[in-house]
C-alpha cells in the first residue's frame with residue numbers, strides 16, 4: 001500500500017492539480033491520520049492503519065512554522081499560489097481551527113498578499129459555528145460532497161459518527177455562494193465487491209439538483225489519482241468526468257474537472 005502521511009504542521013509546496021503551487025498546512029499529527037470520515041479512496045490510508053501517537057500541533061506551533069516557511073519562500077521562492085489547509089485528515093476538527101485560520105490570513109497578508117487561503121474539508125464540522133464563521137473568512141472554502149445518497153456515503157466515505165447529509169446541505173446553502181463543492185467520481189467495487197460507481201445518473205442527477213440548490217461559486221470534480229487503500233477502486237474516465245462537468249455548465253454552474 002503506497003498511501004502517504006504528510007509532515008506537520010507545514011508541508012510542500014506541492015504542485016496541486018486543482019490549486020497550483022500549494023503550501024500545505026497540516027493541522028493533524030505528523031505520524032498518522034485523524035478524520036471524521038474513513039474514505040475508501042483516502043490517500044492517507046484507512047484510519048485504523050494510521051493511528052497517530054503524536055499530539056495535534058498547537059496554534060503557536062503552526063503560526064511559527066508557517067511564518068518561518070513563508071520567510072524562506074520570500075527569499076528563495078517559489079511564491080505560493082495558495083496556502084492550503086489539508087494533510088492527514090480533517091483540518092476543521094482541530095480545536096483551534098478558527099484562530100489558526102486568522103493567523104494564516106494575517107501571515108498571507110504580510111508575506112504573499114496575492115496568495116489565496118484555501119481549506120479542503122469533508123464538511124462534517126460546518127455545523128459548528130466557529131468552523132462555519134472561519135470558513136467564511138477564507139478565500140476558497142472547498143467542501144466535499146461526493147453524493148447525496150446516504151447508503152453510498154456510509155459505504156464509501158464511512159463517517160465515524162452521526163452524519164446527516166440534509167443538515168450539512170442546509171448549512172452549505174447558508175454560505176450563500178461562498179463555497180466550492182468538491183466531488184470525487186469513481187468506479188470499481190469496495191472491499192466486499194459492491195459497486196461504488198457514482199458516475200451514473202442514479203447518483204449524478206440528485207447530486208446535481210442539490211448542488212444547484214447550494215449555488216456554490218464553483219464545483220471541482222475529480223477522480224482517484226494515487227494508490228488507494230481499497231485496491232479495487234477504479235478511476236472515472238475522461239468522458240464520464242466531461243459529461244458531468246458539462247451537465248454542471250449547462251445548469252449555469254462554473255465547473256472544473258481533474259483527470
Ligand code: SF4
Pocket residue numbers: 035036037038039041042043044087088089090122
Ligand atoms: S475526508 Fe479526506 S482525509 Fe478524510 S478519509 Fe476522506 S479522503 Fe481521507
